[in-house]
Amino acid sequence: MKMGDAVVSLTINGTSVAVQPGATVLDAVNRLGLPLPQLCKDPDRPALGACRTCLVKVEGMHGFPASCHLPAREGMVVSTNDPVLTRIRNGVLDLTCGMATPSLNRPGFGQLSDACARLGFFQRRHMPWRHTPVDDTKSFFVLDRDACILCGRCTVACNDVQQIGAIALLGRGARTTVGVFGDGSLASSVCTSCGQCVATCPTGAIRPKEAPAPVMREVETTCPYCGVGCGIRLRVRADGRLALIADDVPTNRSSLGMLCVKGRFGTGFIHAADRITPPMVRRNGSWHPVSWDEALDAAAEGLVTNRGRFGALASAKATNEDGYIVQKFVRAVMGTNNIDHCARLCHSPSVVAMLRSLGSGATSNSYDDYEAAGCLMVVGSDPSSNHPVIAVRLRQAVSRGARLIVVNPKRIELCDQADLWLQQRPGTDVTLFNAMARVIIDEGLTNLEFMRNRTEGFEAWRESLEPYTLQFAEQVTGVPQEQIVQAARWYAKPLFAGSCLIWGMGITQHTNGTANVHALLNLSLVTGQMGFAGSGISPLRGQNNVQGCCDAGCLPTHLPGYQRYTPEALEKFEAAWGVRIPNSAGITLTEMIEACLDGSIRAMYMVGENPLLTEPNLHHATRALSNLDCLVVQDLFLHETAELAHVFLPAAAFAEKEGTFTNSERRVQRVRKALDPPGEAKPDWWITSELARRVAQRLGVLSSGFEYSHPAEVFEEMARLVPFLAGISHDRLDREGGIQWPCPTSDHPGTRFLYAESFPIGKAQFVPVVQTAEAAELPDHDFPFLLNTGRILYHWHGGTLTRRVQGLLELAPRLEVAINPEDARRLDIDQGTLVRLTSRRGELTAYAQITEAVRAGEVFIPFVKLAESGANILTNSVYDPFAKIPEYKVCAVMIERLGK
Structure with missing residues (x-):
């Protein structure tokens, strides 16, 4: 509570306490730490008032009200231990205990057992009708109805918080029970295993399968999976392992007390x-564990020999500090700007287009704006699979009256909540968005004041829209004209507040990806839908620290903070680093792969990246990397790329080091160490610093600059050089929580949304774009199907981490290809049939999933590698000419039935 804030003062059991206006008496009780049962009250949710165990006596008030529903008022005198009140509460607890059935397989009844123990009585004999079999059909947790007291917390968590609707209170009276539709098993329901019900259950009726173990400490950190940036609380067991279930951190503004299945249960990787824990060097074709000195010396010798023919990949899974050190090593020691990371393969078109049009490559708004918006247009993204907590926010916005427009060739879960679904043909996005823009202009839906005062290039752009009539757009995209008009009207003029434009890799992973993003940005500019609450543009980042890795300078085209190679910027960095650095752009990740084949790249340093799972046309990528004289891989596992390396450097995982991540809404958040790294594994920043010193010594280029004792020092150096991070530090993040950049000074609160008054480039630019070919490779007689790729909920990217979490692997154990029923009938393919997919580059096997989510003639396959099959064996290594991103989303394949 801040000094000077208005407070409400009351007295409880003779002790005065002050709470914020709007707080309940239970809040005041908890503030004092008094032991009052509260079985149906989740600390992070509104009161249910179902259990009646938090009863209190209030002087001057009749009866014994439930403190969870009772507003705290000035001057209240409250008792929690009045003798009559205690007798009533004990009776309520006694009846509640009668609902729960003891079992040797259950470790007590959680909060219920604790409350009973404090009050000094044991639970009474259970009701015989309560005995039901335990539902253990889910990977991570069980439903044990015999421990259920029908408090309703789990159903609220599922229906109101996560908005999944998998469980409910079924039946009447004494026969009421928690169950799923049709009285089936949890596995037969729409349950996504998010674990919200597990986290809130007070009795262990829904509990982890993992055997209980003493928890020694808890550490608050940030989730290592997607770019949402949820806060998680890791529990460290007495045996030194992480507990199966991680808790949410409700004070984290990214997650609002929610997690998905990966964040809750997926940290066991x-x-x-x-896990590889000793440094290793390859000799005579075999790996040999060696000391750190020997491994680092071997890596340094290989890199020094090939200085001038060198490239590096940083990791969007590592911290900001890790990324900053990698790019500093590459520029200051290796003398090149050949530094890149996985953003090249996901959102490089977003960054390229946004830098040109707006002057910044980051999301302009906050997650809070999704819930404040009057219209949400989700383009080429499946948040329910990729960013589940964002999907919850979108569903909550819809429940409050916002309109939802989904633009996606594939039917996704959000289509069930959408007001409008535009199912365009893959690769026709420019035509669709240009036609929407023409409707907005023709119907006078533009924001003239915004355009006149804050944009340039409107007239040239408007002229470029001339060919994009509704008739032409329908013919090209397959989207009916009336749907294009409706989407344009809703986006331009939302019911309230503004419109949020949210997109993913469905529009960026194309040869015309940069044009697709420009077409979207033009829509936002012509309607003025940015710069105020409830509006904005949002490229949803796939990995946990893609935003931060870009911010830290792991791009060949920009220095840290997106600073170009101008004399002023170079002078600043050279003064800070004490060395001359190259003044022109390096080559991108995809160009580095090609350079390995022609010999212009002979050595590479890869931190936390696995190109032989993520690159398109994997046979081509394998040939390229096999051509290197020196490949140094720094990672947790000996994955596909590491198998080709000459030196392997074992890195610490997210839970084993300190630092920061930056999520998709530009929020810089702390990452905290919960465990020591296993074996000889070390944090990435330490490894890179040690390697840099050895290389610099051999080259004689730098006598100092990598003597860091803690990541906080690394962040401090980065913040001095990057203006929008200048006001952020580890100490401040520890005190205040996550802060959104730009944050230029130590007393600046951070920035919820960008562009309220200006753009970094002065005026935003309309950029005309035209629809060229739909894709570089379209179906033909030999390869008649159009292949689309993407993610699935239970695995993350290629699956390097999630395939090592047994429960996630059980939920999605095999590779499945989505096939339209019409195509399946024609090819005599049934549900679960093993099929072969073949492209001009390779083949794989998968199991048929017959679904109308894809159109006839189109198939969808996730790019996770399962059972030695990965989608990128098939995909095409052709690139967007501006962002150099591969065209993952469209290629031609054939399908053959292999068996039942």
């Missing part, structure tokens, strides 16, 4: 049996 750090204990995987195949």
Whole structure:
């Protein structure tokens, strides 16, 4: 509570306490730490008032009200231990205990057992009708109805918080029970295993399958999966392992007390049996564990020999500090700007287009704006699979009256909540968005004041829209004209507040990806839908620290903070680093792969990247990397790329180091160490610093600059050089929580949304774009199907981490290809049939998933590698000419039935 804030003062059991206006009496009780049962009250949710165990006596008030529903008022005198009140509460607890059935397989009844123990009585004999079999059909947790007291917390968590609707209170009276539709198992329901019900259950009726173990400490950190940036609380067990279930951190503004299945249950990969913990050097074709000195010396010798023919990949899974050190090593020691990371493969078109049009490559708004918006247009993204907590926010916005427009060739879960679904043909996005823009202009839906005062290039752009009539757009995209008009009207003029434009890799992973993003940005500019609450543009980042890795300078085209190679910027960095650095752009990740083949790249340093799972046309990429004289890989596992390396450097995982991540809404958040790294593994920043010193010594280029004792020092150096981070530090983040940049000074609160008054380039630019070919490779007689790729909920990207979490692997154990029923009938393919997919580059096998989510003639396959099959064996290594991103989303394949 801040000094000077208005407070409400009351007295509880003779002790005065002050709470914020709007607080309840239960809040005041908890503030004092008094032991009052509250079985149906989740600390992060509104009161249910179902259990009646938090009863209190209030002087001057009749009866014994439930404190969870009772507003705190000035001067209240409250008792929690009045003798009559205690007798009533004990009776309520006694009846509640009668609902729960003891079992040798259950470790007590959680909060209920704790409350009973404090009050000094044991639970009474259970009701015989309560005995039901335990539902253990889910990977991570069980539903044990015999421990259920029908408090309703789990159903609220599922229906109101996560908005999944998998469980409910079924039946009447004494026969009421928690269950799923049709009285089936949890596995047969729409349950996504998010674990919200597990986290809130007070009795263990829904509990982890993992055997209980003493928890020694809890550490608040940031989730290592997608770019949402949810806060998680890791529990460290007495045996030194992380508990199966991680808790949410409700004060984290990214997650609002929610997690998905990966964040809640997916951190166990750090204990995987195949984790590599000693440094290793390859000799005579075999790996040999060596000391750190020997491994780093071997890596340094290989890199020094090939200085001038060198490239590096940083990791969007590592911290900001890790990324900053990698790019500093590459520029200051290796003398090149050949530094890149996985943003090249996901949102490089977003960054390229946004830098040109707006002057910044970051999301302009906050997650809060999604819930404040009057219209949400989600383009080429499946948040329910990729960013589940964002999907919850979108569903909550819809429930409050916002309109939802989904633009996606594939039917996704959000289509069930959408007011409008535009199912365009893959690769026709420019035509669709240009036609929407023409409707907005023709119907006078533009924001003239915004355009006149804050944009340039409108007339040239408007002229470029002339060919994009509604008739032409329908013919090209397959979207009916009336749907294009409706989407344009709703986006331009939302019911209230503004419109948020949200997109993913469905529009960026194309040869015309940069044009697609420009077409979207033009829509936002012509309607003025940015710069105020409830509006904005949002490229949803796929990996946990893609935004931060870009911010830290792991791009060949920009220095840290997106500073160009101008004399002023170069002078600043050279003064800070004490060395001359190259003044022209390096080559991108995809160009580095090609350079390995022609010999202009002979050595590479890869931190936390696995190109032989993520690159398109994997056979081509394998040939390229096999051509290197020196490949140094720094990672947790000996994955596909590491198998080709000459030196392997074992890195610490997210839970084993300190630092920061920056999420998709530009929020810089702390990452905290919960465990020591196993074996000889070390944090990435330490490894890179040690390697840099050895290389610099051999080259004689730098006598100092990598003597860091803690990541906080690294962040401090980065903040001095990057203006929009200048006001952020580890100490401040520890005190205040996550802060959104730009934050130019130590007393600046951070920035919820960008462009309220100006753009970094002065005026935003309309950029005319035209629809060229739909894709570089379209179906033909030999390869008649159009292949689309993407993610699935239970695996993350290629699956390097999630395949090492047994429960996630059980939920999605095999590779499945989505096939339209019409195509399946024609090819005599049934549900679950094993099929072969073949492209001009390779082949794989998968199991048929017959679904109308894809159109006839189109198939969808996730790019996770399961059972030695990965989608990128098939995909095409052709690139967007501006962002150099591969065309993952469209290629031609054939399908053959292999068996039942």
